[in-house]
Amino acid sequence: MSPNAFAGAQLTIDLDAISANWRALGARLDDGARAAAVVKANAYGLGISAVAPALYDAGCRAFFVASLDEGIALRSILPDGQIYVFFGSTPKDAAEYSRHRLIPVLNDLGQIETWRARSRGDGGEKAVLQVDTGMSRLGLPPDEVARLAVEPERVAGLDIVYVMSHLACAENSSHAMNGQQLEEFSKALKSLETGSAFAAASLANSSGIFLGPGYHFDLVRPGAALYGINPTPDKPNPMTEVVRLQGKIQQVRSVDSSRSVGYGAAHVVTRPSRIATVPVGYADGYLRSASNQASAHVRGVRVPIIGRVSMDMITLDVTDLPAEFVHPGATVDLIGGPYSIDAFAADAGTIGYEILTSLGLRFRRHYIENGEVREAAE
Secondary structure, X not given: OOOOOOOOEEEEEEHHHHHHHHXXXXXXXXXXXXXXXXXXXXXXXXXXXXXXXXHXXXXXXXXXXXXXXXXXXXXXXXXXXXXXXXXXXXXXXXXXXXXXXXXXXXXXXXXXXXHHOOOOXXXXXXXXXXXOOOXXXXXXXXXXXXXXXXXXXXXXXXXEEEXXXXXXXXXXXXXHHHHHHHHHHHHHHHHHHOOOXXXXXXXXXXXXXXXXXXXXXXXXXXXXXXXXXXXXXXXXXXOOOOEEEEEEOOEEEEEOOOOEEOHHHOEEOOOOEEEEEEOOOHHHXXXXXXXXXXXXXXXXXXXXXXXXXXXXXXXXXXXXXXXXXXXXXXXXXXXXXXXXXXXXXXXXXXXXXXXXXXXXXXXXXXXEEOOEEEEOOO
C-alpha cells in the first residue's frame, strides 16, 4: 500500500516542470555561463530523492545544499556530479567532505585554514570561496577579502573552483543594492586575482538571472524558480507551475446566521450558510496566518477560507455553489491550478519559499515524470 493511502489531501509534484524550468533558466544565460540547482531543505520540501535525479537527467551537474548532512544524503542519491555545501567545513567534519566528495563553500579565513590543512599541496582539495557583498551573513567580510588579496598563500594548495556571493534584493529589479553588490563583487574578484588563480565566479540566484547578463558570470544558482515560484514578482511568472495541492471535503453542514465557525469564534456567518470542512491544517503547512484571508477553488470557482486554520482542518464558505459541487469526497484546489503558490503565500502574509518548505508529510504525494503520474515511494 502506498504511503498515506487514505489521506484527505493530495500533493502533486511535476518533475517534468522542474526540469523544464531548469532548462528555461539555462537558456537565458550569457554565453559561457551555466546553471546549477539549489536542492537544499529536501529540494524545498518536494523530495530530493526524486527532484535531484530528474535535474541530473535534464543535464544539471552542479548542486548546492545547505548542510553537510544534506550533502551526504545527496551523494547517496547522485554518485556523480558536483555537490557544494553552503555552510562550509569545520575541523570536526572536514574529513567527511573528502570521504563523500563534497565541495565546501568557505566563508571566512578560519574555514579556509581548516580546509587548507587537508590539502595535499597539489590543488587536490576543491572549494568555493564566498565573499560577503552586503548580506552580512556568511562570506568573507571586506576586511578579510582585503587580507586574502595581499596574503594569497592562505589558499595555496587549494583548488578554488568558484568565488561566489549572494544577492539580497534581486527579486526587486530596481533596487539600488543590486548594482551596489555587483560592483562590490567585481572589485573583490579583481583584488583576489592578484597572486591567485581563481577559476570562475558565481553571483546570481533565481531572481538574479533576470537582472541581465552582467550578473551571470560563470555559474548561476537557481532555487525557488526551479520549483515554480515567480522570480520576477513585479511581472507575470515566467516559470512553469510545479506543485498542486488538492483536498477532499470531509463534511458539509448548514448553519444559521449569527453562528460562529472554528476556534475563537473568529468568523460569524451573516446569512444561512453551508460550510465545507477539508482535512488540511497548519500541521500540513497550510499556515494559520491564512485564516480568513486565503481562498480555495471548487471546480474553478473561488470560495473563501473562513474561520481560523486549525491543526488539521480548514473551513470553506460554499453557500453559493450548487449542492452537487460540494459533498463529502469532492475535490478542492488549495494551492496551484487557479490559485498559484505565490498568490496563496501573499494571502497568508509570507513568501512562496516558506509555503513550499512547510508542506507536510501527511499528504498522499504523486510525481509527474516523463508525462506519467506515479505515487511517491516514501
